[in-house]
Amino acid sequence: xxxxxxxxxxxxxxxxxxxxxxxxxxxxxxxxxxxxxxxxxxxxxxxxxxxxxxxxxxxxxxxxxxxxxxxxxxxxxxxxxxxxxxxxxxxxxxxxxxxxxxxxxxxxxxxxxxxxxxxxxxxxxxxxxxxxxxxxxxxxxxxxxxxxxxxxxxxxxxxxxxxxxxxxxxxxxxxxxxxxxxxxxxxxxxxxxxxxxxxxxxxxxxxxxxxxxxxxxxxxxxxxxxxxxxxxxxxxxxxxxxxxxxxxxxxxxxxxxxxxxxxxxxxxxxxxxxxxxxxxxxxxxxxxxxxxxxxxxxxxxxxxxxxxxxxxxxxxxxxxxxxxxxxxxxxxxx
Numbered sequence: 001x002x003x004x005x006x007x008x009x010x011x012x013x014x015x016x017x018x019x020x021x022x023x024x025x026x027x028x029x030x031x032x033x034x035x036x037x038x039x040x041x042x043x044x045x046x047x048x049x050x051x052x053x054x055x056x057x058x059x060x061x062x063x064x065x066x067x068x069x070x071x072x073x074x075x076x077x078x079x080x081x082x083x084x085x086x087x088x089x090x091x092x093x094x095x096x097x098x099x100x101x102x103x104x105x106x107x108x109x110x111x112x113x114x115x116x117x118x119x120x121x122x123x124x125x126x127x128x129x130x131x132x133x134x135x136x137x138x139x140x141x142x143x144x145x146x147x148x149x150x151x152x153x154x155x156x157x158x159x160x161x162x163x164x165x166x167x168x169x170x171x172x173x174x175x176x177x178x179x180x181x182x183x184x185x186x187x188x189x190x191x192x193x194x195x196x197x198x199x200x201x202x203x204x205x206x207x208x209x210x211x212x213x214x215x216x217x218x219x220x221x222x223x224x225x226x227x228x229x230x231x232x233x234x235x236x237x238x239x240x241x242x243x244x245x246x247x248x249x250x251x252x253x254x255x256x257x258x259x260x261x262x263x264x265x266x267x268x269x270x271x272x273x274x275x276x277x278x279x280x281x282x283x284x285x286x287x288x289x290x291x292x293x294x295x296x297x298x299x300x301x302x303x304x305x306x307x308x309x310x311x312x313x314x315x316x317x318x319x320x321x322x323x324x325x326x327x328x329x330x331x332x333x334x
Contacts, residue, residue, distance in 0.1 A: 022049025089133030167239030
């Protein structure tokens, strides 16, 4: 009966085909609002989707009946256990999904920003088997029509991103990426992507105009065959779309699981720039990219609140809201 009620509750989330704008709710902080206050703020500002980086029972309880779509993460440190045992994956779903029948779980993000040639390389061998086991558990409990499973990558998995049509998955880690891509194709699952024009701009201010990064360029900046690009985000996303196509996965949808602009702490950071980026972002992702026009992009803005326990200073200042709940600047979400 509990599982039946759970599935009925989740069906509501599949009735709206539009791509909701959400925010990431990072919790590396010691001064965050309570779960009930967080949920109230999401509803107050019509933020329709939330990403969290690991299960949170108090937050899940507060989300029940809210109508907010939830992406919940499996932390990197849990991947080995889940990859090693279908029973462990089943238990993860039993403990973190099934007890909350009135939460609109939308996605499970298995790990975060893992590849064999970055700082999270020790987890790479566990990503695919953990994804397979979590997906098997989701199917076992009859939830696969409503909950999709993937793993969030960052732009480092792609090389030759300029122009976008040159984009391809890094050949040096193909033994890692290609089986995951095949798993997504075979099961009709999306690709999760954390994509930050801010970092591309920060690391290359000599060649990238800030207007191109902030969606404020007056005309085409990059012409790539038939496709013209006025903003850096779409150029980056389409480089991944091209990479997917070359990998035989042109039908895989990208979910933008993180993007945003910090308000302080480094080159190009300011409240004005963050306001410009995020408000323009919300409007632009409704349109789709030049390569995939008309396909609204499900997007999660990073971050809901500042995270004061992170370092360096830039990493503490991505919040759309202060930890008191006051907005840093006006944003129209949905």
